Amino acid sequence: MPGTLETRAAEPSPGPHSPLAPGQPYPHPLLLYGLLTVMVLLWAGNYVVAKAGFHEVDGLTIGVLRVLIAAIFLVPIHAAYRWRHPLRRPFRWRDFAMFGCLGLFVGLNQLLFIYGLSYTTVEHSALIIAIGPVIILLLAALAGLERLTISKLAGVALAFAGVTLLAAGRGFAASNPTLRGDLLTLGGSTAFSFYAVIGKHVTRRYDTMTLNSWSYFLGALLLTPLAFHQMAHTDWSRVGWIGWGSLFYIGLGPSLIGYLIWFWALRHLAASRMGVITYVQPVLGSVIGVYLLQEALTGHILLSGILVLAGVALVERHTRGTEAEDESGEAPS
Numbered sequence: 001m002p003g004t005l006e007t008r009a010a011e012p013s014p015g016p017h018s019p020l021a022p023g024q025p026y027p028h029p030l031l032l033y034g035l036l037t038v039m040v041l042l043w044a045g046n047y048v049v050a051k052a053g054f055h056e057v058d059g060l061t062i063g064v065l066r067v068l069i070a071a072i073f074l075v076p077i078h079a080a081y082r083w084r085h086p087l088r089r090p091f092r093w094r095d096f097a098m099f100g101c102l103g104l105f106v107g108l109n110q111l112l113f114i115y116g117l118s119y120t121t122v123e124h125s126a127l128i129i130a131i132g133p134v135i136i137l138l139l140a141a142l143a144g145l146e147r148l149t150i151s152k153l154a155g156v157a158l159a160f161a162g163v164t165l166l167a168a169g170r171g172f173a174a175s176n177p178t179l180r181g182d183l184l185t186l187g188g189s190t191a192f193s194f195y196a197v198i199g200k201h202v203t204r205r206y207d208t209m210t211l212n213s214w215s216y217f218l219g220a221l222l223l224t225p226l227a228f229h230q231m232a233h234t235d236w237s238r239v240g241w242i243g244w245g246s247l248f249y250i251g252l253g254p255s256l257i258g259y260l261i262w263f264w265a266l267r268h269l270a271a272s273r274m275g276v277i278t279y280v281q282p283v284l285g286s287v288i289g290v291y292l293l294q295e296a297l298t299g300h301i302l303l304s305g306i307l308v309l310a311g312v313a314l315v316e317r318h319t320r321g322t323e324a325e326d327e328s329g330e331a332p333s
Contacts, residue, residue, distance in 0.1 A: 039261040042253040047122040053246025059118025061230040063111040069251025071220035078213040103219030105195035112188030120181025122289030126282035134159045135193040159311025166304040
């Protein structure tokens with residue numbers, strides 16, 4: 001889900017945003033919030049659709065192919081955008097090196113989320129994804145982009161205490177598949193956090209579409225060998241409409257349509273307002289897990305969720321800038 005490069009982390013891969021062009025009309029609130037609702041539902045549906053797809057296609061295959069599917073369908077969208085907004089200067093080799101680095105983290109984020117979900121529960125996955133802003137804060141502090149305060153450290157401690165309690169509920173045995181899934185999901189969230197912090201350094205050189213499109217393109221290219229390996233070892237004759245439907249839903253819904261809505265909305269709303277999705281997603285994901293997938297909602301999961309969301313709220317409250325700062329962005333290249 002996406003989040004802003006400044007302070008958010010979520011499952012489909014975001015990037016920086018450009019300011020609203022002068023004279024561009026503000027969309028009707030029903031359209032704006034209606035599309036945001038569609039976006040949240042697409043992301044929330046990711047969980048139940050993926051779980052259904054795992055019965056016919058393994059998690060690693062779905063995870064790697066979602067990146068390729070999104071990149072392929074993004075080609076004509078990017079071409080149309082580039083036709084209307086030509087680059088001011090041609091790319092240099094160092095630009096492609098940066099896109100390749102970002103693409104690696106985008107690919108890992110998209111892949112590990114789905115692969116991890118194939119081992120763990122929706123509730124575990126949703127809560128682990130929710131600590132993304134905390135990981136971004138820690139990486140940004142190491143990079144000298146953020147200053148750790150007592151309040152931020154308290155938020156970090158609360159969030160990781162919640163995740164630790166979550167993992168403790170199923171035990172820490174190496175053979176525990178849920179723990180394996182939790183670690184894979186945490187790896188995916190960490191990959192996005194690296195993407196966010198590294199991308200922070202180049203937000204003023206590239207517009208949103210350029211940064212995200214090329215990150216997806218090169219991320220898909222890097223994952224192509226693994227994709228061919230997985231496709232060659234998958235018995236596609238056993239894959240029915242549920243498997244194919246899951247694959248294309250995940251590749252086009254949350255990965256492509258969801259993030260396009262996100263960046264369009266960022267041109268009209270401050271990042272601080274968009275950040276509420278950080279809290280909606282794990283709650284909605286957990287509800288889906290309980291009511292649609294019949295997952296158990298235990299006391300330790302509830303307590304873990306409270307700790308995680310309280311920690312993230314504390315971190316974001318003391319990380320987020322002013323409304324004007326949230327809405328500032330780079331000049332398109």
